[in-house]
Amino acid sequence: MNTANVYGWSENKGRTEDIIGTWFAKNAAHRDKVVLATKVYGNMAADGDAWPNHDKLSALNIRRAVDASLKRLQTDHIDVYQFHHVDRRTPFEEIWQAIDVLVQQGKILYVGSSNFPGYKIAQANEIAARRGGTIGLVSEQCLYNLAERRAEMEVIPAAQEYGLGVIPWSPLHGGLLGGVIKKEVEGGRRASGRAADALANTSIRAQIQAYEDLLDKHGLEPGEAALAWLLTRPGVTGPIVGPRTAEQLESAIRAVELELSDELLSGLDEIFPGPGPSPEAFAW
Template sequence: MEYTHLGRTGLTVSRLCLGTMNFGPHTEEADAHRLMDTAHERGLNFFDTANSYGRDSDGNFQGRTEEIIGRWFAQGGGRRERTVLATKAYANASDWPNDGKLSALAIRRAVEASLRRLQTDHIDLYQMHHIDRATPWEEIWQAMEVLVAQGKIIYVGSSNFAGWHIAQAQDAARSRHFLGLVSEQSLYNLLDRTVELEVIPALQHYGLGLIPWSPLRGGLLGGVLRKEREGTRGRSGQGHTAALLAKHRDRIQAYEDFADELGTDPADLALAWLLSRPAVTAPIIGPRTAAHLDTAIAALDLRLDQKTLDRLDELFPGHQPAPEDYAW
């Protein structure tokens, strides 16, 4: 396993982050526990979750995924101590006022509930799942400072922020002599490269680590057309993902053909490309089995030369930093 620091911090994390969003809805608890044990055996120490993961079939908030992780921690054996635990807050736990978003009261309630479900006394990386435009940064940072002082959280991160939100947050934190954000979790993959315009330049400027989510774009970059021919295509054949495949089918076929030329798996190629990108700390992977986990780990050994990177840019054009991308 390879390790790196999370942004400008001294915190050491694995270069792949275990995503847990499937725990509960698609991965049974016993299987999730085995998968987390296997992740530790393979050297992954960075796990990501959220208080909103594990909703029931009607979409009701349950926090089930955090509970599954909490019962795994409760088994002992150094499971909690060996894990850099990241979770998130923002989603509404109910339709009652102050039961969601990022007011100081909502943050306090959310962190206490997550700590109970996770059966731990602290969260290593506490992330804001979305920007809250109604709450001033002074209030948010005051709430986070209290949690740090109480030892309930150690670092603060963002998720799905725009570049100017990151700048706002860091400016407000600096005025309070507070560390501020240390990471941003964004949608980033070969098909979705919008963050290259302003988010990644902001991360580089402020020293934040980038934790890309959906690195395989719901399976579209994981050999979906080959699986379609083999009859093994899974959830990538449903809903929005199916519409994306119809739109980009020729491009994805060319991508899979290129992976074949290189003698590598399309999923490995997509992860290796992300690992080569500026500011990227650890893509979030969502394996359902130990075999899927081992496949993702194999991407760490794949080094892409400039010719390969150029070809990927031809297949999936990216962005220059703004404003050069759209102006002189």
């Protein structure tokens, strides 16, 4: 179960943590059935009332943010506490000092990163190793899907090198990989937001059409195939899904059992070629 302290945004910051906390409170057994992950970094102060320690990864903000999240979540511990973004001003020595205390207090069990470049994953874990006894990062949550494969260059290799699980977010690329053109043709829900903007580009629309045609040839649903593809990728633990309906949740679950043929995987690589590993991706 994945969230962040700022989710809900604007005047509703913390709302998603509140919702999860209410669910936990209804039945104590709920808490032990999930791996709970939330994030710290975003500014939780009221608009116009922000001070330096109201956001990012200072030791003081981390300490305050954990306590606030635990209260909203109505639990005594967070399984995976994630850094939502890199903090260019706070040294990892300070960050890990704060984390060590929280682990000792039992408020968090493990720590992960989100949106970290490969070199920051390395830096964070090397400094953790030098401290001795610091757990270091155990996961990286990054933007990764068929249409956005830049993470393959350095982020995923760094995660694998340091033993981090990779948790892709936006696995359907804002809905672009969920059969948007087919839905339009059939009179269903039209693409919106980032997906609509992308489809306005004729070359991207042609690429998505080729993707949907390929999956139709194999008798597969685009959204399920996109999720199943991620599960074939080295280092990936599991993508984050955000279903709005029970039907979408059932579709995501079916993707776990889906086996993609070598022919299909090759076809997907032709439509969405990855950058390749570094340094070969940008050098000889």
